[in-house]
Amino acid sequence: MFGFIGSRLLQAIPVLLVVGFIAFALFDYVGDPVSILAGQDATAAQRLALSHDLGLDQPFFVQYGRFLWAALHGNFGNSYRVAQPVANLLAERLPATLELAITASVLAFAIGVPMGVYTGIHRDSFLSRLMMAGSLIGVSLPTFLLGILLILAFSVGLGWLPSFGRGPVVHVGSWWTTGFTSWAGIRSLILPAITLGMFQMTLIMRLVRAEMLEVLRTDYIKFARARGLTDRSINFGHALKNTLVPVITIIGLQFGGIVAFSLVTETVFQWPGMGLLLVQSVAVADIPVMSAYLLLIALVFVMINLIVDLLYYAVDPRLRARR
Amino acid sequence: MALLDVVDLTVEFPTRRGVLRALDRVSFSIDAGEILGVVGESGAGKSLTGAAIVGLLERPGRVAGGQILFEGKRIDTLSAEPLRRIRGRRIGMIFQDPLTTLNPLYTIGRQLTETMQTHMRLSDSEARTKAIGWLDRVGIPAAAQRIDAYPHEFSGGQRQRVVIALALCADPVLVIADEPTTALDVSIQAQIITLLKDLTRDHGTAVMLITHDMGVIAETADRVAVMYAGRIAEIGPVAAVIRHPAHPYSDGLMASIPSLEHRVDRLRQIDGAMPRLDAIPNGCRFNPRCPRVFDRCTTEQPELLDAGATRAACWLHAHD
Numbered sequence A: 001m002f003g004f005i006g007s008r009l010l011q012a013i014p015v016l017l018v019v020g021f022i023a024f025a026l027f028d029y030v031g032d033p034v035s036i037l038a039g040q041d042a043t044a045a046q047r048l049a050l051s052h053d054l055g056l057d058q059p060f061f062v063q064y065g066r067f068l069w070a071a072l073h074g075n076f077g078n079s080y081r082v083a084q085p086v087a088n089l090l091a092e093r094l095p096a097t098l099e100l101a102i103t104a105s106v107l108a109f110a111i112g113v114p115m116g117v118y119t120g121i122h123r124d125s126f127l128s129r130l131m132m133a134g135s136l137i138g139v140s141l142p143t144f145l146l147g148i149l150l151i152l153a154f155s156v157g158l159g160w161l162p163s164f165g166r167g168p169v170v171h172v173g174s175w176w177t178t179g180f181t182s183w184a185g186i187r188s189l190i191l192p193a194i195t196l197g198m199f200q201m202t203l204i205m206r207l208v209r210a211e212m213l214e215v216l217r218t219d220y221i222k223f224a225r226a227r228g229l230t231d232r233s234i235n236f237g238h239a240l241k242n243t244l245v246p247v248i249t250i251i252g253l254q255f256g257g258i259v260a261f262s263l264v265t266e267t268v269f270q271w272p273g274m275g276l277l278l279v280q281s282v283a284v285a286d287i288p289v290m291s292a293y294l295l296l297i298a299l300v301f302v303m304i305n306l307i308v309d310l311l312y313y314a315v316d317p318r319l320r321a322r323r
Numbered sequence B: 001m002a003l004l005d006v007v008d009l010t011v012e013f014p015t016r017r018g019v020l021r022a023l024d025r026v027s028f029s030i031d032a033g034e035i036l037g038v039v040g041e042s043g044a045g046k047s048l049t050g051a052a053i054v055g056l057l058e059r060p061g062r063v064a065g066g067q068i069l070f071e072g073k074r075i076d077t078l079s080a081e082p083l084r085r086i087r088g089r090r091i092g093m094i095f096q097d098p099l100t101t102l103n104p105l106y107t108i109g110r111q112l113t114e115t116m117q118t119h120m121r122l123s124d125s126e127a128r129t130k131a132i133g134w135l136d137r138v139g140i141p142a143a144a145q146r147i148d149a150y151p152h153e154f155s156g157g158q159r160q161r162v163v164i165a166l167a168l169c170a171d172p173v174l175v176i177a178d179e180p181t182t183a184l185d186v187s188i189q190a191q192i193i194t195l196l197k198d199l200t201r202d203h204g205t206a207v208m209l210i211t212h213d214m215g216v217i218a219e220t221a222d223r224v225a226v227m228y229a230g231r232i233a234e235i236g237p238v239a240a241v242i243r244h245p246a247h248p249y250s251d252g253l254m255a256s257i258p259s260l261e262h263r264v265d266r267l268r269q270i271d272g273a274m275p276r277l278d279a280i281p282n283g284c285r286f287n288p289r290c291p292r293v294f295d296r297c298t299t300e301q302p303e304l305l306d307a308g309a310t311r312a313a314c315w316l317h318a319h320d
């Protein structure tokens, strides 16, 4: 078990090194930090000094090594834009993004799975057809459009929910912040979470449905029926559990995607998360922020993959045996 | 009164190009404790008959006619819930491929206890004790330890033993075994059949033993029904059907049993193939392949007629 986790972590190292390399290479290929920082009318001497301060006059691999070493210690340099440590900027924004992403995923899972099971069992019912048709809209509607439509309906039209921002937040521990402690905070979360989770929810529903249709045809389900087990136990126990392995994979990968691409939702709702930070940083070529963001997202993906593997392990005894 | 009485059972599949009649007025009965063998080529309708009895026809298949009486009551008209209570509890089923009939994600102990607790009032520890007893009875060594193992930890033969335990654990009075040894290694087929025979004899359980192996029927069954293209061609005591088959199709089938004593006067293997459901010939369904075909066979469909010790759907036995 621990050997398994260890080997997975070892496998992650090359991935992180490659992403780290790309993150580092950003500094060379996107814009010129010296001219951005020093401004247009700096003298050549000033530029040289700055270049030296930033370590840009060192050989390439020395710079790469230093970059990795610093990154390992959570040091990503200072933002060009706001002249603060990037790590602080990200840490400030991370809770907002994670809270939004997790809420969206939980919503997507809690609604998508039962809908998938239902449409899988009652293939031809009116309600199933309705859900399937609705899910097509959910899959194909662009996120920003959905966000804008929701704002139009529930903020502008009905005035029920706020259209932007995170509402009041409370500090928990040294750096985490949460909006869950107040009704206003929760209300602010609703529309962005629906917007961000909609695609994932419809995806989960369609996936669970497809897997259910597949599993319900198997011999062990026929045998379970022949033994007179209840529909409830067959559908939500025997069948659903067998759909979980592929569903876990997709949910895991999608969660990575949700974190990485929450920038659209965050932009539409002016949600103060990492995505919004990235958008603001890209606009002014704030390379340290972009590069740190890239590394952080890679780390998120690696961790999710590990969690997915551990869940497989928990669900499927055949995998446990093989190790 | 018979334990199971199937009367004129007709099963149809509505398709875009018309209705396919997969079973056509199939009638037979099984007495308590009796073993009825059902033989026939692949596609003859054997599995469909078993599925129709327990109400597990796959959509869009449906019972389009006839009656199924079990313990004197009609069960073909029951709604889902009372039918579910019969499945497993009164009528057990055994399927063909033990590698796919067990849920891979649950221990065999959990599958056994769930089955028993669905049908009987048992505490968890009682159910577990009974489950270990069943594993013991079907010949799983070290049952008390193996009960917490998953299906993939067993060999094919052992898994079929577990399947038999699962089919019998709620003490049904009838078991429908659909080709229980076809997927198994030849060397263990006999063991499994012997196990099934011994257990059902001990419990007085009746068996509908579906197989295309006449040898198994010869050694195990009391009576045999020969199916052909969705109908029963002949039905009667095993010895009579084997020694003096009344239907030319049974005759051909018997000739293909290698283990039985040689019969020179018998017909060679039957040529040709069973017709598809959308191309059933007029008259007797077997007539295009029948070595003894005559006029009437191509125009009129024969019902089961008395033919000595057996009953056969063949005009050779018409006495009018």
Ligand SMILES: Nc1ncnc2c1ncn2[C@@H]1O[C@H](COP(=O)(O)OP(=O)(O)O)[C@@H](O)[C@H]1O
Binding pocket: B013, B020, B022, B040, B041, B042, B043, B044, B045, B046, B047, B048, B049, B058, B059, B060, B061, B277
């Ligand atoms: N879902 C279905 N749709 C149409 N025809 C079917 C379906 N299931 C079975 N059949 C037909 O019913 C006939 C009997 O099948 P089956 O009972 O499985 O035969 P076997 O005697 O080999 O067990 C076959 O001809 C098959 O084509």
Ligand SMILES: [Mg+2]
Binding pocket: B043, B046, B047, B048, B178
């Ligand atoms: Mg079959």
